[in-house]
Structure formats: C-alpha cells, structure tokens
Amino acid sequence: MSAFELLIQQLVNGLSLGAIYALIALGYTMVYGIIELINFAHGDVFMVGSFVALLLAGSLGVSGAVAGPAVVIVMLAILLGTMLATGLLGVVIERAAYRPLRHAPRLAPLITAIGVSFILQNVVQLRAGPSPVSFPDVMPNPIIDAGNVIISAKQLMIVGVSIVMMAGLQWFVLNTRLGRAMRATAQDRQAAALMGININSTIALTFFIGSALAGVGGFVFGIYYNSVWFINGYIAGLKAFTAAVLGGIGNIAGAMMGGVLIGLLEALSAQYVSERYVDAIVFAILILVLVFRPSGLLGQHLPESA
C-alpha cells in the first residue's frame, strides 16, 4: 500500500466516522441555537440510541446479517424505532431538567445537564452491564476493493444515511412552518411568541429532532463498530460538540462540516501522529478554535458574554 493509498484509505475511514459525529453535532447546534444551552447530556442520548437499536434488533430476532431485500425493511424499522425513542427521551429531558430552569442563572441548566448525563450513563450501565456489549451485524458488509483502498458497504451506508438525514433536516428547517417557527424562536424568543408561536412546543420539537438524529448516530455507530458501551457517549459527545463549535455553533451546515472535519482529523492523526494522542489532539483543536475563532468557521459573530 503506497503512502498515497494509505492517505485515501484514512480519508475514507475519517469520512464515515465524521458522518457519525456530524449527526450528533446537529443536536448540539440546534439546541444551542434555540436556547443557548450546551446540552451536556446529548452525547449520552446518542449512547442510549445505540442501546435502543440493540434492543430493537434483539426483539426483531436479528442476530446476524439479514439477507436479501428484507435488510432494508429491518434497518428502517430499527432506525425509525430508535429515532422515536431517543426523540422522546430528549423531550422528556428538556421538560424535566431544562425548562424549569429557563430563567435561572446560566450555570444552573448546565449543572443539571451534567447530572442528566450521569443518570443516563448509569441507568444504561445498570441494565446492560459495565462491559461493552456486542452489536449484531444487521447488514451484509460486502467490500469494495478499489485498488488497495477498501470501502465497506457499512461506510457507504453511514455516509448515505447521514446525507439523507441532513438534507431532510435542512429542508425541514428552511421550508416548513415548524422549521420557520424554530428559526424565529432562535432569533428572538419574545418576538416569536408575540407572532403566535408556541415557544415551549417549538423548543420541545427542537429537542425531539436533535435527539432523534443522535439516535440515528447511535444506530449506525453500533453497526459500524459492532460494539456499544455505556461510556461511549461521553467522548463521542465531546468530539461532536467540538465539531459543532468548529463549524460555528447554531449553524446547521457548520455542524455537518465540523463533524466531517473532526472525523478526518481523527483518522489522520491516528495514522500520522499517534493513536494514543487522538483525543488530546481533538480537544486541543477545540480549545484553539474557541480561543481564536469562537464563532467557528461558518458562524456569525456572537456576543462574548451574556
């Protein structure tokens, strides 16, 4: 394998990882855009998503790759079920832990978010145990061998699903009444309320969509790595948050771009620097972006204190 092929291979790997980060990053960015809260528990919603998908796969009797066209139906069923479950989880979290604190000092909802994150992790740990749990293959995984560069069907599926989800989200936010309500609420909550928008249900909808997308991320993560673990959400969430900040928090296109960039960065630094320093490098990027360009690559200028 030549140096060039190695680079291409890492780009392919980084792209599929980045697509997962992008799915999680969307939830961070949407919630931040609308209520200016770093939803600390969002990474754990992603993790819960992978366990819900595991549960659904189990109840559908899937223990290995499903053959034939049935695979599409099975995967769609798991996908939609997971989205519904994590979406509702997000709504419940918002209602119970964030809404009562909407007028409290900024520190308060941030602290409850950390608390919710711990609760989710430990409830899953109680149910599923402290060790990683194996995730069934679900789909066959033929490999496309382009010279020495290997692209797996799973990678194509992940990138494809992410693109569909993001395009759907972009369409929803830009072209529907509810999407317009979300944008209006993000711009000016009071003015939006005066225009007859129900602020509470719009915020709840934002949590639903963001959390459902995290559920999609959890499902494809399980398929890709064949293993899910209750602490996966913490680091993945932090990296996805880095992605959201890198792209410009509050900006949907920015979150997608940031996710892909972080995935690529991770794959490349694992290859060319050291596997062991990957996390440190990603977080160093986070600090550098926040220090030198807190508005991110695509973001507008934000007031520095509020």
Place this chain on the structure above:
Amino acid sequence: MASLEARTTLFPRFGRDARSRALLAAIVVLAIVYPIVDSNASHVSAAVDAGVFVLLALGLNIVVGYAGLLDLGYAAFFAIGSYAYGFFASPQLGVHLAFWLMLPIAGLAAAMFGIILGAPTLRLRGDYLAIVTLGFGEIVPVIFLNADKYTNGPNGINALDPPFIGGYNFGHNPTPFYFVVLGLIALSVIVIRRLRDSPLGRAWMAIREDEVAAAAMGIDTVRAKLYAFAIGASFSGIGGVVYSSKLGLVTPDNFRFSTSAFILSMVVLGGMGNIPGVILGAVILFELQSLILTQLTLWSHQLGAFTHIGFLNELDFVNLKFLLYGLALVLMMLFRPEGLLPSARRQLELHAPPEVAAAERQELYDVSTEAQSA
C-alpha cells in the same frame, strides 16, 4: 457605622453569635480528637482523603461559587499537583524535595497552569469556558498516561517520599496526615474568608451577578477571573501533594472527568459560595462513597444471603454512586439551587422571581448587543 451594621445583618458570618461560635468550637474539638478516639487506622485514612476533597471543594468553590465560572476540568490541577510531587519527591528523577517545600511549589505550579489555560480562554462566555476546561481536563491525564518515559504510563510513579517532621517519618500512619490536612483546611478557611471579603472577592461576586455591570463599574473582569482560576487551582495542586504523598503512588486514572464532577457535586450539594456548606457537601459525598455505600452493599448482601433473594445479592450500591451524584445535581438545581447550607446572598440571587430574572436577562442582552454594534 450604620452601613457596617447593615452588612453584618445582610451577610451573617459564621462564628459571629454565641450559638454558632459554640457550634464551631465543638466541630473543631471533635475534629482534633477524632483520630485519638477512633483507633481504626482505615477510618482515619478515609478521613484524610475526605479532608483532601474538602480542600479541593473549597478551591473549586472560589471558581464556581464566588466567580460563577463553571470549571469542569478541575481534577487536572489535582493531577498536576500529584505528579509534581511524583517527579520531585521520588526516585523517578532522583530528586527528593521535602513535602513541606512541595506544598507551595505544587500550589504555584497548579496556579501557573491555571493562568496558562485561563489567560486566553477567560474572555469566553461562561458555557464555552466550561467546555474549554473540560477539554483541558481530558488532555492532562492523557498526557500523563502517554508520556511513559517520564511517568511510567498507566503504572504511574511509585515509592513517593513520605513527609518528615524533623526525624519523624509519617510512613503509612494516617494520623499525622490527618493533622496536616486539618491544618491546611483551617488555613484555607481563614484565607478564603479573607479573600471573600477583600476587594477581589467582591469583584468576583459582582462578576458572578452581572458581568457587564461589573465591567462598567471599572472592575478588570478578565484579571479578577484569572485570579479566581489561579487561586482555585492552587488548592487543587496542594491537595494533590497531600493525596499522593499519603498514597505513596500517583497513577493517571484518578483525575478524569468523574473526579471533577465529583468535586463539583460537593460544591453544588453543600451550597455554592458558602464555606461551611461546601465543607459539609464534601464530607457527605465522600463518606457516602467510602463508608455508607460500601456498608449498604454489605448489608444488602447479608440480607440477600439470609433471605435467598438473588436481587439483593447482586446489588452494588458503590456502582450506583454516579447515578446518585447525577440525581443530586439535577434535584438540587431544580429544588434547592442554593445548596444544603446556603450563602444568604446566593439564595437571594437564585430565588429572584422569574419576571425579575427575565427582565434582567433581557436588559443584559440589549446592553451587549448595543455594545456589539457600537
């Protein structure tokens, strides 16, 4: 003098009236005689660790409680203090500095890292700062873990020097450590109270309540926040020296986010911004972890063996601790954000009627947007 009287009634200080002075005296006496009365060395040892966490919580309280900055990577400074002792008081580098000298050195080292991290980032809005500190808190243990040439990686540095007083070697006896920690806590309480009432402490509280207004009053907010960060970090560094010298070992796995969150839970549970509250929160949570949950697990297993109920045999309360911390954080914030022992001032702030709070936020928003466009 009228204003001074107003101050004392508005901010009642612990130890002012006869009752609380008697309570304080009783607590101090109890704390001093405790290791003499309780001859069980493991209990005293646990009390030393609890004391270290009291120190950490007191330091974090400066950052979170006084200045209102959420520091989620506080354990990184604990790691820096611990590793400072590991490097300079062990055969690792062949350097053997005295424990007493290492206390201020580690404090300064942690403060220095606090400044290095804080200087570029304290301009950021509060929640961004939380994430930056979180990232820093993840990077530091990763570096200690992977720089195995100097740190022995996951095995850590061992055979750390025990402290000496004259010719007396602390060794593995927890009792002298206990008195060292007690002395450090007493000193810290005095220092922190002084700081709180100093111009710097007042600046911190002004920033916490309204940063824009504080800046308009002429407070150099970045400098004041930097002081809070550095001083808070130094407590963590000093705590690290005591902790690692007692353990005789420093490994990279004690300093992850869970430790930072553990300390944060102590501050939140006890009462942000109130010294007795923070101490109480630290003692409760530490004892919960080291004594109560282990005991509950033991009882549940005994009961399970007795009644043959498998469920009780499996139950491990120690594993549930983070679930309990999480619940504590959420429930405290929802129902009693001022903590178990609130600071009077913080209570007023956190219980502003929603209209007032909303109006204040709105004004703040207008001011900052005007400042942006100007």
